Amino acid sequence: MKPLLRTTEPPSANPGPANGTPKRSITLVRRAIRTGFRPEPWKRGPVLAALALLLGLVMLLHSMLPSRYGNLGGLVETFLPWLGLFVPVLLAGxxxxxxxxxxxxxxxxxxxxxxxxxxxxxxxxxxxxxxTVATHNVNADNPDPAGTARDLAASGTDVLALVELTPQARGTYEKELEKTYPYHAVLGTVGLWSRLPLSDTQPVDIETDAGPLGEAKPAEVKMAYARALRTTVATDRGPLAVYVAHLGSVRVFPRNGFWTDSRDRNAQALAEAVAAEQSERVVLLGDLNGTMDDRAFAGLAAQLRSAQEAAGDGFGFSWPARFPVARIDQILVRGVEPRSSWVLPATGSDHLPVAAGISW
Known part of the structure; x- marks a missing residue:
C-alpha cells in the first residue's frame, strides 16, 4: 500500500492571523497620514475661519472701531466680554x-x-x-426705599454712596440710615452716608446743555440739581477725598444709534475735576452708565484704578439687577490699595449695589 503523501505550505514571510489584521492596521495608518496631509481640511469652512479672525480683530482693536455713526465702538465696548460667547459657537461649526x-x-x-x-x-x-466703601443706584422708581436702606445699612459698609435719589425718597433714606451712619451729605440726586466725619462737601459741575439729539436744552428743562459731589472723609489714616457721581444716561435711537453724548461729556468733566484734585487719596463712587472698557472713560482710567479689576472675583456685573450683563456701577481709586471687591445682594432697585475694601 502506497504511503499517503502530505504536502506542507512554506512558512509565510509575515506570519499572522488569517484575517490579515496587521496589514489592515498598517493600511489604515497610512491612509490616516495621507488624509492629514491632504488640503481638504484646510480648505473647508473659509467663512467660519474669516468670522473667527474678524472676532479676534474686533476684540483686539475695539478702541479703533468707528463711533461717528451710531457709536458702534461704544456699543461693542459696553458688552465686550460677551463677545467671547461666539468662540464656542464658531468652534462647534x-x-x-x-x-x-x-x-x-x-x-x-x-x-x-x-x-x-x-x-x-x-x-x-x-x-x-x-x-469698606459701597455705591448703589437706588432707582428713582424703587418701590421699597425703606427696605433698600435697611439692606444697605446691614451690609457693614463704612462709606455708602447713593445716586438717583428723589425728593420724595430722600427723607426715607435719611431716616433709615441715620442710626448706622451719623454723617451724611446730599446734593441734588446724589448723596454720601458715612460712619466717619465728613467735611468740605461741594457739588462737582458735570452738567451739560445738550439734549438726547444734540439740541440745546431750555433753562427750565436743564437739571438744576447736582449729579456729582466731592467731600472729605476723615479717617484715622488721614483725609480721603470721595467723589460721588451719576453720569448721563445712554439711549438707543432708531436714527442716531447708541447715543452717549451726555454721558461722555459728563465723564470728561469728571476726569478734569479728578485731575485737579489735590488730595493724594481719592475714591470715586457712582453709576457711570458705562463700563471701564469704553473709550469715553479713558481720562478717568488713566488716573484711577478699578477696584473690581484689581481685587475682585469675576466680572462684578451690576446691571440690570435681574440678569446683570454689564458693570456700570464703579468704584475707582487712587492713592489707596483695593483689597477686595464684590457685588451685594439685590434690593428694590434695577441696579445691584457694589462694594470694595480698601487699605492704606
Whole structure:
C-alpha cells in the first residue's frame, strides 16, 4: 500500500492571523497620514475661519472701531466680554465642518479674550482692609426705599454712596440710615452716608446743555440739581477725598444709534475735576452708565484704578439687577490699595449695589 503523501505550505514571510489584521492596521495608518496631509481640511469652512479672525480683530482693536455713526465702538465696548460667547459657537461649526483652518483661526479670539479678561477669572480678593466703601443706584422708581436702606445699612459698609435719589425718597433714606451712619451729605440726586466725619462737601459741575439729539436744552428743562459731589472723609489714616457721581444716561435711537453724548461729556468733566484734585487719596463712587472698557472713560482710567479689576472675583456685573450683563456701577481709586471687591445682594432697585475694601 502506497504511503499517503502530505504536502506542507512554506512558512509565510509575515506570519499572522488569517484575517490579515496587521496589514489592515498598517493600511489604515497610512491612509490616516495621507488624509492629514491632504488640503481638504484646510480648505473647508473659509467663512467660519474669516468670522473667527474678524472676532479676534474686533476684540483686539475695539478702541479703533468707528463711533461717528451710531457709536458702534461704544456699543461693542459696553458688552465686550460677551463677545467671547461666539468662540464656542464658531468652534462647534468648525468641528461640524471638520475645518482645520477655522479651528486654527479661533486661536486669535481666544488669546485676545484671555488677554483682556482672563485676569478677572482669578479671585484676587483679600480679607483685610481698612475701610469698606459701597455705591448703589437706588432707582428713582424703587418701590421699597425703606427696605433698600435697611439692606444697605446691614451690609457693614463704612462709606455708602447713593445716586438717583428723589425728593420724595430722600427723607426715607435719611431716616433709615441715620442710626448706622451719623454723617451724611446730599446734593441734588446724589448723596454720601458715612460712619466717619465728613467735611468740605461741594457739588462737582458735570452738567451739560445738550439734549438726547444734540439740541440745546431750555433753562427750565436743564437739571438744576447736582449729579456729582466731592467731600472729605476723615479717617484715622488721614483725609480721603470721595467723589460721588451719576453720569448721563445712554439711549438707543432708531436714527442716531447708541447715543452717549451726555454721558461722555459728563465723564470728561469728571476726569478734569479728578485731575485737579489735590488730595493724594481719592475714591470715586457712582453709576457711570458705562463700563471701564469704553473709550469715553479713558481720562478717568488713566488716573484711577478699578477696584473690581484689581481685587475682585469675576466680572462684578451690576446691571440690570435681574440678569446683570454689564458693570456700570464703579468704584475707582487712587492713592489707596483695593483689597477686595464684590457685588451685594439685590434690593428694590434695577441696579445691584457694589462694594470694595480698601487699605492704606
Amino acid at each position: 468648525a468641528l461640524w465642518r471638520r475645518s482645520a483652518s477655522a479651528v486654527a483661526a479661533l486661536l486669535l479670539p481666544v488669546v485676545v479674550w484671555l488677554g483682556l479678561f482672563g485676569g478677572l477669572l482669578i479671585d484676587k480678593s483679600h480679607s483685610d482692609g481698612d475701610l
